[in-house]
Amino acid sequence: MNIAIDGPAGAGKSTIARRVAAVRGVVYVDTGAMYRAMALLMIKKGIDPQDSAAIEAASEKADIGIEYRDGEQRVLLNGEDVTGELRTEAVAAMASTTSANAEVRRKLVLLQQELAKKTDVVMDGRDIGTVVLPDAEVKIYLTASSRARAERRYLETVQKAAPGEEIPSIEEISRKIEERDYQDMHRENSPLRKAEGAYLVDSSDMTIQEVVDRILEICEEVSNK
Ligand code: DC
Secondary structure, three states: OOEEEEOOOOOOHHHHHHHHHHHHOOEEEEHHHHHHHHHHHHHHOOOOOOOHHHHHHHHHHOOEEEEEEOOEEEEEEOOEEOHHHOOOHHHHHHHHHHOOOHHHHHHHHHHHHHHHHHOOEEEEEOOHHHHHOOOOOEEEEEEOOHHHHHHHHHHHHHHHOOOOOOOOOHHHHHHHHHHHHHHHHHOOOOOOOOOOOOEEEEOOOOOHHHHHHHHHHHHHHHHOO
16 A cells, blocks of 8 residues: 655655654655755755756756665755755755756655655655656645744744754744745645645644544545445
8 A cells, every 4th residue: 555645844744654653664765855855966066046057957967865874864966865865954955956957856756656666655845745756646736834843943943953042933933834835835846736636634632642643534434345
């Protein structure tokens, strides 16, 4: 059974998808990390995010690979493991722009479809149920209010911050989240939207475990149909 989980930034997709995959004993594929690796390449090359021809040319030449080490996904960019460099605000902002590029998407969608052909997956992203795995047995649209997502991101930032590091306000984080949602939902190529037949799960007032349990319950319902 393939499970597709889509939704906006900060809804908890990766934490939840990872747990669901562990319980079901299948591979978790984080597609956002692939778009982030492509964005990291653009940053390293000093490419202007508005220069779509340069983005296309760089993406055509880029070699993005996925490996699993101790069950954890590692992303290789031109053979180098860049997994540790992907979760910064600069990379997220660049990824939101470069992921709108058709060539970037064509290349990464192909890689994602190849992974799902080899093995059962829980795959999360923005277009998994709509484009990458439209035939996935279970499709989830996982969302939460922008306030709830900003509060979670804020707590995460506080926990990870170095002493004396400036921490953005919840309002500032919420504004960035809404900007990114807008870009992801209004782009021409594969905009974020709920796939046909997807189950809507709103995690605003749910714990991580409650969301995981709800998704596992949906998987059971689908299997028993
Ligand atoms: O889920 P994330 O924050 O790691 O995703 C980073 C960016 O990549 C985000 O702006 C949306 C984009 N993305 C996408 O367009 N399609 C996907 N399947 C996954 C992510």
